[in-house]
Amino acid sequence: MIHSLFLINHSGDIFLEKHWKSVISRSVCDYFFETEVPPLFVIEFLHRVADTFQDYFGECSEVVIKDNVVTVYELLEEMLDNGFPLATESNVLKEMIKPPTILRSVVNTLTGGSNVGDMLPVGQLSTIPWRRAGVKYTNNEAYFDVIEEIDAILDKSGTTVFAEIQGVIEACVRLTGMPDLTLSFMNPRLLDDVSFHPCVRFKRWESERVLSFIPPDGNFTLMTYHVSSQNLVAIPVYVKQSISFFETGTCGRLDITIAPKQTMGKTVEGLVVTVHMPKTVLSVNLTATQGNCTYDLTTKVLVWDIGKLNPQKLPNLRGSLSMQAGAPKPEENPTLNIDLKIQQLAISGLKVSRLDMYGEKYKPFKGVKYVTKAGKFQVRT
């Protein structure tokens, strides 16, 4: 399993090392295998370490890690034992090693107190390690965000080559005690490819298609899902485009129009078109009927920030591209990358019907928000 961890900064220097078995020389970072190990296990663990640092210190960077080197070291010691993951749930860790706050460090300095808890965290061994005991709130609330991203590839003529939806339900639950929640959907049959947070009872999902769980405290990802059946994936915008380079002369033409397509009656916002131009495009002379258009000369990236899409007055960008003199006509066709956002809509049609709470007496505030975004939404030219 995992023997040693080295943290390496952007310039490739090791700025922190920790060993769980015998001390291994730094030179291993060059190239080394001693035992067979599942790489996903290691990568997942590293992501978890990064998430924990993020959670504790607000960001995960060399500066922050150096600022908190002792806490980092204590955390790593709690997270792995003999190369086996020990405690990776942020709730459990926080009970053992308190995150640094300005207030606490002042208090500690005055009182000689400590950042390390001296009681065994309750969650460590219970069957619900993700929740700490004795949670108390004055305002009990549970919010769920259903976020869907459309990954799509459209070809020149606007036909969908490939489209799928990556959905995720992010939760923010601040509830006192040990609440047992049940979340049910109007149309659960949409979901045939799902991954759950460990708190979700899989059996009940299998039999009743409801999410039944005792939630972790605070923010967490309840589930991710994946809708790939093409007829369920609506494409919210239509892109009419032509980018051409002339065989002779040193220019090209660009003309892009965007129109709403399947928006379910909602407004498309935050519309941005990004184009990676061929290297030989020196500058652009484009006029946009709406929004701003900028061209970065060094990275050759054209960004057209449109904003809200008005169905009555379609945004259009057109003009000429000037090419490097003498360079041959570019061989590749630039791909358009579309970014957009639709509030109050899950494009797959997924809808939460109700949230019930058992096990506690109080009445929580509940809320569900939907949003659809473009993920990797690409239009070929």
Add this chain to the structure above:
Amino acid sequence: MTDSKYFTTTKKGEIFELKAELNSDKKEKKKEAVKKVIASMTVGKDVSALFPDVVNCMQTDNLELKKLVYLYLMNYAKSQPDMAIMAVNTFVKDCEDPNPLIRALAVRTMGCIRVDKITEYLCEPLRKCLKDEDPYVRKTAAVCVAKLHDINAQLVEDQGFLDTLKDLISDSNPMVVANAVAALSEIAESHPNSNLLDLNPQTINKLLTALNECTEWGQIFILDCLANYTPRDDRESQSICERVTPRLSHANSAVVLSAVKVLMKFMEMLPKDLDYYGTLLKKLAPPLVTLLSAEPELQYVALRNINLIVQRRPEILKHEMKVFFVKYNDPIYVKLEKLDIMIRLASQANIAQVLAELKEYATEVDVDFVRKAVRAIGRCAIKVEQSAERCVSTLLDLIQTKVNYVVQEAIVVIKDIFRKYPNKYESVIGTLCENLDSLDEPEARAAMIWIVGEYAERIDNADELLESFLEGFHDESTQVQLQLLTAIVKLFLKKPTETQELVQQVLSLATQDSDNPDLRDRGYIYWRLLSTDPVAAKEVVLAEKPLISEETDLIEPTLLEELICHIGTLASVYHKPPSAFVEGSRGVQHKRLAGSAGSGESVESPDAGSAAGASEAPPAVIPSQGDLLGDLLNLDLTPPTTAGPPPPPSSGMQMGAMDLLGGGLDSLLGGDLGGSPAMGAGFAAPPAAMPASFSAPVSSGLDDLFDLGGGVGMPMGAYSPPKTVWLPAMKAKGLEISGTFARRAGVIQMEMTLTNKAMSVMTDFAIQFNRNSFGLAPAGPLQVLSPLSPNQSIEVTLPLNTVGPVMKMDPLNNLQVAVKNNIDVFYFSCQYPISMLFVEDGKMERQVFLATWKDIPNDNESQFQIKDCHLSSDASSSKLQGSNIFTIAKRTVEGQDMLYQSMKLTNGIWLLAELRVQTGNPNYTVCLKCRAPEVSQCVFQSYEAVLKN
């Protein structure tokens, strides 16, 4: 104040200051000091000098301080074992603490201190902790057993900890079970045959119960452990699968992939007509697709595994082609892997979509990706016959783009399409010929030349086209030269009347003006063939070629089975068995899929399996042009040469069609035959005679051939090659040195005879080597004890080692030596047989051999002939074994024995060989594959020398 302050204290006397602070009375100051020490330690500074002071802080009720001291102890105890003993009492006391957190912490830390004296004290506390009432302590103790085993395995066995650990598999707490499994798995890895994880239906049931309740990491341990179990029957197999499938919906991708491994393995046991089998197939697709929406590095691991899965069970993902479509901003490693899987999933049903995509990719920016996309179109054509026409027209469209690398790549794949569907698409040849001038890569030029030669009768100006290539013959790469030679010979056989001049020109270019032995060989063979029997020539050169098969780069089935058992591990990412890259013998076990109704045959007998593998191992299914011709040549090479005296040259001349050549040959042969002493020698020494030697026109060419074939006169041979004079007396003021090399009992020796041919006594001998290819160096001084009187000889044996400085020599086995005596220093160079560098442990495992053979690119393969060797294959095998050339497997196909052999050089380079021995035929063929192809020539010489002595 942040911890970064600890990094800045670099001034002098830092250690001294810390020492003072550590011994301070104030708790807070002490803690700060320990923090500073830890900070220095984490960045790799040496703070071991503070050991006693830090350990003194250990006795405290402040848990944070205690933990910090423990951190320090784990790092430095090893370097200060005597001091570390000071800590033992505190540990033992802490193991009795009422707080379970402290008990666990103590036992956890003690296990990390790798000092023998401490481990002795650890046993009693550990025994108690393994039976502790608190599960947190038990699970920590379970891991501690694995740690202790790593330090002192014997102690763990003697103390009976392994049995206690096995008992913990039945613990009531799922975390304890998971950790016990993890610990046992790790211990079992270092004891492959210990049978520690003796799984039976009862333990399996316990594991499955714990699987539902433990943490995600515990689930990985349990799943990986389950994967090693072999269910008794299909019902047990199904019930395990049913209980594992929920794990496919886990958010942790490592859990998902481990579950996939278990399912892929146990599925082998299920009958295919079972309803559940179909259900399971359907359940496997969505999680695999989901893995592809993760970060690129996770995606890559997933894709490499999917690549294995689709080769084993293509039906799982056959409807999911679209998820492998490439996004323009995918990292290149993801793009290439997706492309590979797309081809594997391509079928008649989806070929239209795939082709449209591939055509799109061919206009992308990334050159590597574009090339691979164009190649993929060719692979589609070969795989899906119905699509061939569409693929060809797509390729033609791409050629019209005139983008240089696209055109070249397209031509290379069109050549393969021609081989798969001969005489079907030659209408496109015209278009191809238009692009002749833009081809600047050897592979594309060679492909184009092959096409022109193959279809010479349909191309009106084939002779002009080929002639245009001939102008710069010597600037072309070998690949192109060989191809051009063959193409012109083909052309000549098809249109003999118009191309006599051309063929003579190319034959003389190849045989007389070239330094390349392969090219010369082939030239001579064609020449000989054309002059003796043009009908046979036609049959050989224009023979019907075997069709190429559709799947070009499938992983060999036994390897694939092993890799399926390693899904989710590094092996599955490398597509190599763990033994090929894991250091040392630890943890390397070959795994096999359990036999099932469907795939029984290849699994049951390892011999059958590996033989099947071996038969696929020689040059790939689509041979490059060189290989193709190599094969053709082998076919005809064997018979004519052994037939006693060569046929009189005139017999060739009598054939009508050969008149044109006759003139050339006549003068060449007539003039030289018999008259030249070199020629006579050639005939008188049958072992070294090469087929082309008797028609060799120029004696220099002949000599070269002798060097190539026999190495006649070189200091060669296996055990006792004759000594040769290395340093003649004339050049060394009367000192003559003759010598040879030998490997005796694993020691390389240089055996020399020093002769004093001068008038005065010689003393003070010493020897030194120049840097050489394999780092040979004298292992001791040259032992010439008594002075060497005039006319006296002395035998000296100098043991050598291979740890000297390395520099590549030419030839590779050249050694430059300096010998000194009381008169002067003398220099000479000699060549050693490379066989003395073959080490005793050069026997490769079969599996590794197969995998390695496949893995080494075909470009690194070289082939040699050994003439007139009258040993049986078994005798050869044992003779070679004497020189540390080990036979791994033997296979007999149609009277021909194939011996698969391996040897390892002192510098760790592996060589793989295939020796073909035909009963009743004294000519052997050796195929060598090595990652360092430069050594092949030397190795071949050794083969010959060993076999013939």
